[in-house]
Amino acid sequence: MSRRALLICCLLSFVGLLLAGPATAAETTQPNFIVFIADDMAWDDAGVYGHPAIRTPNLDALAAAGMRFDNAFLTCSSCSPSRCSIMTGRYPHNTGGAHQLHNPLPADQIVFPQLLRDAGYYTVSAGKWHLGPHVMSRFDHVEKKMNRWVEQLKTRPQEKPFFMWFAFTDPHRPYQDDTIPEPHTPEDAVVPPYLPDLPEVRQDLAAYYDEITRLDGVVGNVVEELERQKLTDNTVIVFLSDNGRPFPRCKTTIYDSGIKTPFIVKWPAQVAAGTVTDSLVSSIDLAPTILEAAGVEPGATFQGVSFLPVLSDPAAEVRDYIFAEHNWHDFEDFQRSAHSKRFNYIRTEYTDVPGTPPADAVRSPTYQAMHDLKAEGKLTDAQLNPYVVPRPKEELYDLLRDPHELRNLADEPAYAGVLERMRSVLDRWQQETDDTVPAERRPDGFDRVTGERIRPKQ
Structure with missing residues (x-):
């Protein structure tokens, strides 16, 4: 080819690129991820799930712009075991001893954010930790202070995709007055039939509702910052809880009042707005789903299944059963x-x-x-x-x-x-899953009537 012909080809190629325009962010970058996890929030205690009084405008908007899951379940209804299960994508009794409350994840357990980090993601955990000391090093940054989440978005490395685990302490007990400017009233309470309809119960539920509304406001602040940074289209937002509400016959049970969770996914680049699915999903499915969406191979340790097909087709089914457990x-x-x-x-x-x-x-x-x-x-x-x-x-x-x-x-x-x-x-x-009844039973740590800690006899 002559020098003149080569020059003409180069010019034509350059003009073609100009006419094609710049590639979209969704086509050239891996998706970002933000996972919000509430602390003790029941699946139906939000406006988007039909509660008539709890004020959750930001969660409602999240679902309106994404997908609401109506059959999402946790592997247990207990704070730290549930979170360890989500992080490892494993059933609690398969997490090396983290199946009981406050037991830390062992150092040999693989958590999915470390695979994202190995693939080039910037990874953050902010808020409630509750996973133990051995896996803190698997994140680029761990921030235990609450409500520093917008700051995490502002100070992240701009050249990397990110994964951020934003963990609330709301609506965990104890409750305080004046949590929000306009508190819910006892008249707002929806009392399930397994609780007595008493003034004390209604006031207790109203205080719990207040913390959900406070939580909702924090979600709104983060979404607003994403919009300011023009990251909305290519950021996957997931909202779920770690267990049911902290009331009798809810938290720590494996009834639906304990293990069923609110579950919302917003991903404008992939998920149609306002969709609803009744497909069964488990919290251990979150890890393989996020990894697949990021183009990262999950590996053999993960026991869940990806629900990525459901995000593009709400009628898709990825499992016939979910399994749950309750331990100490x-x-x-x-x-x-x-x-x-x-x-x-x-x-x-x-x-x-x-x-x-x-x-x-x-x-x-x-x-x-x-x-x-x-x-x-x-x-x-x-x-x-x-x-x-x-x-x-x-x-x-x-x-x-x-x-x-x-x-x-x-x-x-x-x-x-x-x-x-x-x-x-x-x-x-x-x-x-090699699940067997323990040879020895761990005794109670608290009095079953008063809730006071049982002190070892001297």
Whole structure:
């Protein structure tokens, strides 16, 4: 080719590039990720999930611009085990000892942010940590102070994609007055049938609602900063909770009131606005999903499945069952659950102890008021649930007909086939994940009536 012809080809190529225009950010960069995780927030305690009074305009807007999951579940309803499970993409009993409250993740456990960091991401954890000291080094930065999240976005390295884990302490107990300028009132409370409708309970729920609204405001601040930096289209935002509300028959149970979670994903570049899915997903699915979206191979340690197909097609199905567990959390216990879209099957090993709520909920105005009603014989069967001894070995609930799980169908002949199927599903999962009952039981750490810590005898 002559020198003149080569020059003409180069000029034509250059003109072609100019006419094509610059590539979009979504085409040339990996997506950014922000995961918001609430502390003790029930799945239906937000406006977008149908609550008539809790003010959550920013969560509502997040869902309106993304996808709402109506069948998202946690692997347990206990703070640190749930978070460790999400981070490792493993069931709590497979995290090397982090299945019980406050047990740290061992150093040999792989957390998905470290794989993102290895792939060039800038990784941050800000807010509540609760994972133990051994995996702090897997993040580029760990900020334990609360509400420093906008600052993390402002000070990040501009040349790298980022992953940020923003962990609330709201709406965890204890509650205080004047949490928000316009507090919720007792009249705003929606009292589930397993709690007594008393002034003390309504006020307790209203205080819990206030912290959810405060949380919602922080979400709004972060979204606003993303918009200011023009990062909205290529940033995946996920919102979920670590367990159910801190009330009797909620947190630490493997009923839906404990393990079902609000779950919202916003990703304008990939997810159609205002979509809703009823596909089953588990919190251990978050790690492989984020890794796949980032183009990173998850590796063999992750037990979840990617729900990336659901984000492009709300009707897609990635699993038939979710599995949940309850281990020591203030009090000794061992429960397992296999859950389909319609049925929840629960197996309890320690039937000789009651299903006492966590110690902070035992100390709550709600539970203390329940003690008085129990003494007077005024609690309904559903409200007596935390006091029942012995507990049933097996429970089966039809969530379509009984969403609050008040009628145990395990002994009803019409459901014998369903019971046997769910038993088999749980048996197979326990065998596959090497899940066995401990040889020794860990004793209670708190008094089941007062919620006060039990001090070792001198």
